[in-house]
Amino acid sequence: MAHDNSNPGTNVTRRDALKLLATAAVAIPALGMAGNAAAVMAKTKGAELIYRPTDPDMLKPIVPWSMTLTQAELDDLAVLADIIIPADAQSPSAGSLGAQHFINEWVSAPYPQQKADLVLVRGGLVWLNAEAKKRFAKAFAKLGNDEQRQICDDIRYEPKAATNLKHGARFFAKVRDLTATAFYTTEAGMADIGFIGNKPMASFDGPSDEVLRQLKLKS
Amino acid sequence: MSGPSGQQEYDVIVVGSGAGGGMSALILSIAGLKVLMLEAGRHYDPVTETPMFNLPKDAPLRGASTPDKPFGFYDATIDGGWQVPGEPYTQASREPQQRFDWWRARMLGGRTNHWGRISLRNGEYDFKPYSRDGLGLDWPISYADLAPYYDKTEMLIGVYGETGHGLENTPDSPEGILQPAPKPRAYELLAKKSCDELKIPVIPAHLAILSQRQDHTRLPAKLFPNSALGQKVVADSMQSRAACFWATPCGRGCSIKANFQSTTVLIPPALATGNLSIITDAMVREVTLNKAGKADGVIYIDKHSRQEVKVKGRAVVVAASAAETARIFLNSRSPLFPDGIANSSGLVGKYLMDTVGAGVSGQIPALENLPPMNEDGSSGMHLYQPWWLYKEQKAGKLNFARGYHIEMSGGRGMPGAGAFGGLQSFTEGAYGAEFKQACRRYYGTFVHFAGRGEMIPNENSYAELDPTVVDQWGIPVLKFHWQWSDHERNQAAHMHKTFADIITGMGGKVTSTIEADGSKAIASGGSIIHEVGGTIMGADRKKSVLNQHCQAWDVPNLFVADGAPFASNADKNPTLTILALAWRTSDYIVEQFKQRNI
Secondary structure, three states: OOOOOOOOHHHHHHHHHHHHHHHHHHHHHHHOOHHHHHHHOOEEEOOEEEOOOOOOOOOOOOOOOOOOOOHHHHHHHHHHHHHHOOOOOOOOOOHHHOHHHHHHHHHOOOOHHHHHHHHHHHHHHHHHHHHHHHHHOOOHHHOOHHHHHHHHHHOOOHHHOOHHHHHHHHHHHHHHHHHHHHHHOOHHHHHHOOOOOOOOOOOOOOOOHHHHHHOOOOO | OOOOOOOOEEEEEEEOOOHHHHHHHHHHHHOOOOEEEEOOOEOOOHHHHOOOOOOHHHOHHHHOOOOOOOOOOOOOOOOEEOOEOOEOOEEOOOOHHHOEOOOEEOEOOHHHHOOOOEOOOOOHHHHOHHHHHOOOOOOOOOHHHHHHHHHHHHHHHOOEEOOOOOOOOOOOOOOOOOEEOOOOOHHHHHHHHHHHHHOOOOEEOOEOEOOOOOOOOOHHHHHOOOOHHHHHHHHHHHHOOOOOOOOOOHHHOOOOOOEOOHHHHHHHHHHHOOOEEEEOOEEEEEEEEOOOOOEEEEEEEEOOOOEEEEEEEEEEEEOOOHHHHHHHHHHOOOOOOOOOOOOOOOOOOEEEEOOEEEEEEEEOHHHOOOOOOOOOOOOOOOEEEOOOOHHHHHOOOOOOOOOEEEEEEEOOOOOOOOOOOOOHHHHOOOOOHHHHHHHHHHOOOEEEEEEEEOEOOOOOOEEEEEEEEEOOOOOEEEEEEOOOOHHHHHHHHHHHHHHHHHHHHOOOEEOOOOOOOHHHHOOOEOOOOOOEEEOOEOOOOOOOOEOOOOEEOOOOOEEEOOOOOOOOEOOOOOHHHHHHHHHHHHHHHHHHHHOOOO
16 A cells, blocks of 8 residues: 655745745735734744744645654554554545554644643554564564554553553554544545535535434434 | 823723623713723724635634634634733632632623623612522612613613513513514424423523624614614614524624624714724723822723823723722722722722533433424524522522523534534444434434522622732732632532433433532533622622712712622523613713713
């Protein structure tokens, strides 16, 4: 399976930052708020952008922080993402949709929760490879499917994991949660579960007779 | 929007641009008074700035909550949240049960840009709680005093709902005022069936969202029968609003103006009168007093120059949000009022209230594997449960004095950050093909019930100035004191038990911990963002800050138009009452100008 694992983070941020500057300069007269330009405009200090995270451009969002994970870490996360959400007849795999890049964006963010998750994910990846080498004398990504599943089965659910593997289960749960967020927020993921909203409609008609019958709310 | 215009004296200075400030500015400017509105945040235009259909995948962290954007990236709140950079507040206690979390939004329109749009009238009991059970405080007005203003407010802003239910202390709007309620969703009907068994009433919710376009030919003449200007600006405003197209979350704001926000419904027609000027990024510090003991203007800090600016007005309306209003009063010190303007009672900052909040989630197997359906609806609830145990309470069968209503949510919403994060306990950590199947099966099967209940004002919940801390504008900040009583804690425990019963009645599995100890069930003070009180109104000037017109007892040309005048905080969400009360207060101010009392 081919993945585009080039790390888009840093370059995109700089490019979007420049775009933001250009947008802000144009947007102010349009708002008719020349007197409040400083409040609307992203401030600059030399060529460096000072991003105001409490007042981001919600119509043209950017990720204003740079990415932390290494290429090797991204490769391992792509393998894990495909194990957690593999391709099937209905939709592609999470790794092929770039779940690993979202995880990178997440753990690179400058907030307390995400900083804690960075430690959990990075430490977990080191542990996972060490565990793979201990059991099968190879890095996790080089293992066969059955070998990978043997490890994942042992860490799939913290309450049932062996005491010495509970930290591994916590790592796996975090990667699973982040992979699910990455996957189910894409168009392919939303279609997979049958989300058909976020479309303007002339009326809201409520549930169909078929649904009402299935719920025994109508005979 | 115009800037400060030198030495001009305005008729009225309005501090704040949210529900209370926006309504005051509209009514006063329609009456021909020259009004200056001051807003501490930046200008904000929902028509051009709202990310209506934008997807979580295009936002940082897929739109997740962060300390910078606590309700998610696309939440309308700008420069706000539980903390505002450079504008701290402090807590008197380190105890979690004694903290008050203060949500602020520094933007034109304030918190009306992101609020839940739930618009419930206070009932007759809610204005006279002390007379009824001996607890808390009575308002100096009754339901009958405010009812005409509820009628007018609902017509002006547009509220969907249904009338004719005749439920105790749950007023029906007169015929012809409410917009049609949207049809219930599947999970709401399933919850209703369970509630029917439990004898909990379930009726259409009232939300400030247009389910159809407003009748711009009929309503303006009913609202402003004696003002051609009022009819014109409001008719134009109504024509500019579209009906809800049943998509996109209201919390982002609404570029088609289908829901109510001050910035789409109140401020544009007020500006159209030609009588309103607005200065944004103007952080008000204090109301100033002349030698005759009357308010003569306001001093604000211009956030760009960081210099103080004085503006003059013949009357001042403060609507900065309940606690911020109290803060401005307390900071307005003079030889006449060394403890803050209009504070001869010593009650400025006192009787701060929030809403009692507690919630329970559940998973409903009956909702599994349903065919795909669009359940976006109005984005808020279509049905709700008003408080129903009045008779049991009166008979002494409950261990708390006041009621709560139930707000439910669920359904097949758009997946965002955290999607399917709670699934591992249902699947014992499924991954792979098994996980994908589980997501298909469990999508849309989770429901949440949130209780919103009345808090009784008490002596231990208040705000005062912290003598040791100022914000980045050099203004002394608030220190919060907070204490729940057993009435609130027991009510929260009752919520938990009730919601578990509803979920069980739906054949569902409760996924939250049900707490018999209310102190573990109750949300922290302030966290429901229904902050009211602080300059309460009353019939006795020794026991209140404001009279029945929300006019300061001590300073006759000083008024309050936000939630600060509330003498009680009924379970009904406060915004509709803030709007109606601000309109009533504004009518009184206009009358005082006509009679040359101001």
